[in-house]
Amino acid sequence: MAMLEVNNINVYYGSIHAIRDISFEVNAGEIVTLIGANGAGKSTTLQTISGLLRSKTGSITFNGKDLGGVPAHKIVSMGIAHVPEGRRIFQQMTVEENIEMGAFTRPGSEYAERVENVFHHFPRLQERRKQIAGTLSGGEQQMLAMGRAMMSKPELLMLDEPSMGLSPILVDEIFDIIKAFHESGTTILLVEQNANKSLAISDRAYVLENGKVILTGTGRELMQSEEIKKAYLGG
Amino acid sequence: MKLLRNLDKSSRRNYFSYVLVTAAFLIVTFMNQGGMLNKKMQGLLVPVCCYIVMALSLNLTVGIMGELSLGHAGFMSLGAFTGVVVSQSLMGVIPNEPLRLLIAILCGAAVAAVGGFLIGLPVLRLRGDYLAIVTLAFGEIIMDIINCLIVGHDEKGVHIIFNFKGDKSIADLNLLEGGTAIIKGAQGAVGTKSISTFTGGFILILITLFIIINFVRSRTGRAVLAIRDNRIAAESVGVDVMKYKMIAFVISTTLAGAAGALYGLNFTGITAAKFNFNTSILVLVFVVLGGLGNLLGSIIAATVLYILPEALRQFADYRMLIYAVVLILVMLATNNPKVKNLFAKIIPVRRKGKGD
Numbered sequence: 106m107a108m109l110e111v112n113n114i115n116v117y118y119g120s121i122h123a124i125r126d127i128s129f130e131v132n133a134g135e136i137v138t139l140i141g142a143n144g145a146g147k148s149t150t151l152q153t154i155s156g157l158l159r160s161k162t163g164s165i166t167f168n169g170k171d172l173g174g175v176p177a178h179k180i181v182s183m184g185i186a187h188v189p190e191g192r193r194i195f196q197q198m199t200v201e202e203n204i205e206m207g208a209f210t211r212p213g214s215e216y217a218e219r220v221e222n223v224f225h226h227f228p229r230l231q232e233r234r235k236q237i238a239g240t241l242s243g244g245e246q247q248m249l250a251m252g253r254a255m256m257s258k259p260e261l262l263m264l265d266e267p268s269m270g271l272s273p274i275l276v277d278e279i280f281d282i283i284k285a286f287h288e289s290g291t292t293i294l295l296v297e298q299n300a301n302k303s304l305a306i307s308d309r310a311y312v313l314e315n316g317k318v319i320l321t322g323t324g325r326e327l328m329q330s331e332e333i334k335k336a337y338l339g340g
Numbered sequence: 341m342k343l344l345r346n347l348d349k350s351s352r353r354n355y356f357s358y359v360l361v362t363a364a365f366l367i368v369t370f371m372n373q374g375g376m377l378n379k380k381m382q383g384l385l386v387p388v389c390c391y392i393v394m395a396l397s398l399n400l401t402v403g404i405m406g407e408l409s410l411g412h413a414g415f416m417s418l419g420a421f422t423g424v425v426v427s428q429s430l431m432g433v434i435p436n437e438p439l440r441l442l443i444a445i446l447c448g449a450a451v452a453a454v455g456g457f458l459i460g461l462p463v464l465r466l467r468g469d470y471l472a473i474v475t476l477a478f479g480e481i482i483m484d485i486i487n488c489l490i491v492g493h494d495e496k497g498v499h500i501i502f503n504f505k506g507d508k509s510i511a512d513l514n515l516l517e518g519g520t521a522i523i524k525g526a527q528g529a530v531g532t533k534s535i536s537t538f539t540g541g542f543i544l545i546l547i548t549l550f551i552i553i554n555f556v557r558s559r560t561g562r563a564v565l566a567i568r569d570n571r572i573a574a575e576s577v578g579v580d581v582m583k584y585k586m587i588a589f590v591i592s593t594t595l596a597g598a599a600g601a602l603y604g605l606n607f608t609g610i611t612a613a614k615f616n617f618n619t620s621i622l623v624l625v626f627v628v629l630g631g632l633g634n635l636l637g638s639i640i641a642a643t644v645l646y647i648l649p650e651a652l653r654q655f656a657d658y659r660m661l662i663y664a665v666v667l668i669l670v671m672l673a674t675n676n677p678k679v680k681n682l683f684a685k686i687i688p689v690r691r692k693g694k695g696d
């Protein structure tokens with residue numbers, strides 16, 4: 106049994122059919138990437154897993170438990186953390202308060218260790234603990250959103266385009282941190298347009314187009330596929 | 341959750357609110373006992389307390405939760421008429437006036453809580469300014485309903501009829517000998533025994549401050565602030581958006597109901613029309629001018645702007661001119677950084693890192 110199993114989901118925005126019969130799975134300990142162009146349905150897929158959107162058909166199970174009908178706030182406490190697209194941080198709170206909000210569903214137990222763990226991965230955030238989060242740079246905001254998600258001690262971390270709009274150096278830094286999270290035992294479901302970087306760190310990947318899975322394979326296989334080279338790796 | 345340092349500044353201001361309210365209460369009480377207040381000023385004491393509680397409670401919805409409500413007076417109205425019915429019908433059973441006032445306020449608050457919950461249930465799950473539209477309609481509808489209400493009390497208990505067609509009167513209640521009318525349709529509450537006191541108003545303000553200040557600092561309050569700041573981020577950390585908005589909104593309407601009961605029991609008669617759209621807007625003006633989320637600002641704005649038009653009646657010609665000037669001054673005082681700095685010097689606050 107895979108940790109996360111997505112079976113034949115169909116998601117609509119009113120009459121727009123955004124996700125068409127998508128199925129995939131993520132095994133414990135893997136890094137799995139969904140790649141695809143803008144509008145392919147990557148964010149919609151993650152939002153459906155985290156309970157913000159509902160599938161009309163099929164099922165999603167996490168560690169064998171059906172997520173259908175489970176409200177979004179309960180899914181976080183089941184062990185799935187979602188870092189949404191576009192750096193959704195609490196602008197008016199300090200860095201520290203943002204991190205504290207990450208533990209909303211799990212206050213108490215080992216709180217201090219979790220904070221320490223976040224600062225260990227993001228020393229830059231530690232330096233800016235008291236800074237109002239809205240004044241952070243784009244890269245720092247992305248780091249804060251990722252650190253905040255780690256505060257719920259997720260088994261599965263879902264990241265929606267974490268490298269979007271960042272300079273190459275920062276992109277490298279973000280991918281290093283994803284690898285570090287993975288090494289510390291967190292399973293990763295990554296959504297990216299940056300196929301190069303993401304395929305290189307992925308165990309497996311799925312290619313989405315117009316709401317469908319059109320190709321799947323190991324990260325290495327896809328990097329060598331002619332189709333992928335043409336569409337996503339610039340030749 | 342541990343106490344957040346970023347709140348230090350506002351919590352100091354909050355403590356100052358307790359001190360200011362208590363000092364003002366003591367001074368006004370002394371002045372009153374020394375005969376320094378005329379009849380008109382004495383008559384304003386309880387209403388001012390009611391409007392301060394109204395402004396504080398609306399600030400919870402508008403300032404802290406970040407949703408617009410245009411029908412806060414409707415919840416005040418629920419509290420007022422509930423309070424009047426409860427107090428009038430318990431008069432024989434509970435002769436002790438402060439105790440009866442307390443019970444009436446609790447009942448008024450409870451009914452307004454239910455009203456807030458029923459309004460919030462369909463509306464708060466939606467995104468967008470639906471709350472403004474629905475509360476606006478609620479304020480008007482509740483006024484129409486109360487205008488149709490005929491309530492009386494006799495030995496057998498409380499009698500209520502809805503006068504939808506407009507052909508019923510108090511005689512249709514068939515009250516027994518010795519029974520009394522409490523609400524007479526569009527004429528409103530009549531013959532109410534006025535039992536509200538300035539002390540009662542003062543205590544209600546303190547309780548309101550205590551509830552709101554502690555709410556904002558609680559885990560629930562943090563969740564509400566987080567939703568206002570970034571709803572998607574709040575959802576992503578596992579905040580149940582609907583639930584926490586509902587809690588804040590119901591607290592807000594409950595306190596409005598309590599203020600309404602105190603208000604309704606301050607007069608021998610009130611009509612539903614008193615709690616119309618203009619009253620809702622008046623309270624909203626107190627909140628906006630006092631500063632969104634600024635409790636001390638709400639208290640000051642409500643006090644100054646409620647007393648002023650009354651105090652200025654003798655200068656009939658210049659009344660609105662002075663009122664306008666004061667409006668602008670209050671706005672400057674609560675929102676202008678320079679004036680704020682001046683206040684900050686008078687009221688020392690610990691300075692913190694940038695941004696707050």
Ligand SMILES: Nc1ncnc2c1ncn2[C@@H]1O[C@H](COP(=O)(O)OP(=O)(O)O)[C@@H](O)[C@H]1O
Nearest residue numbers: 118121123141142143144145146147148149150
């Ligand atoms: N809120 C929405 N309302 C209507 N259509 C939407 C909404 N969000 C996304 N879509 C549509 O759903 C499809 C998938 O979008 P999305 O999942 O955001 O793609 P991706 O994340 O891969 O760029 C697109 O066609 C997009 O236009």
Ligand SMILES: [Mg+2]
Nearest residue numbers: 147148149190
């Ligand atoms: Mg997307």
